[in-house]
Amino acid sequence: MSETYEVTVTREGKWWMIEVPALGDDGLTQARRLGEAELMARELIAVSAGKPLADINVSVHVKLDAEGPDLTERAEKIKQDRERAAKYESTSVASARALAHEMAAASVPVRDIGQLLDVSFQRASQLIKS
Known part of the structure; x- marks a missing residue:
């Protein structure tokens, strides 16, 4: 036991x-x-x-x-915050990818997609291709 x-x-x-x-x-x-x-x-x-x-x-x-x-509780909160931030980042990337695909399908230029998403046109291109 x-x-x-x-x-x-x-x-x-x-x-x-x-x-x-x-x-x-x-x-x-x-x-x-x-x-x-x-x-x-x-x-x-x-x-x-x-x-x-x-x-x-x-x-x-x-x-x-x-x-x-006790520093353990503070460290655990930081860990939980990081996990939450990673989840939000993942959701954000998926949403950006979906919007980039939608806009590209409507023949919106890659530079304009990047402008709207506040990313470089290279990143916008990556989102479209992924």
């Missing part, structure tokens, strides 16, 4: 300090890179609690210092 542990990661000099409060005084390890923090925390918990690594989940909260705000 897997259990999720709360983990706080803070920066201390050149190291990321990884604290697992559920383990008490023994719940501290470190990592050189932030990307190593989750695995290091899971390994510490596995050894301390005598559980298989596969049964351990962690919820990592990153802070610059112990008193600072």
Whole structure:
């Protein structure tokens, strides 16, 4: 049965300090890179609690210092914003392509299509050909 542990990661000099409060005084390890923090925390918990690594989940909260705000939520919002922006970009390109095709079918010059779509005539030509 897997259990999720709360983990706080803070920066201390050149190291990321990884604290697992559920383990008490023994719940501290470190990592050189932030990307190593989750695995290091899971390994510490596995050894301390005598559980298989596969049964351990962690919820990592990153802070610059112990008193600072949780940066994980802000980073997650940025990730969601990027995903939303990529979706909008994809929709926008599809719409521009459809309009460019419509206009080209009506014999509108490529330069005029580019002008209306606020893209170069080369990009307008790419949209028409795609």
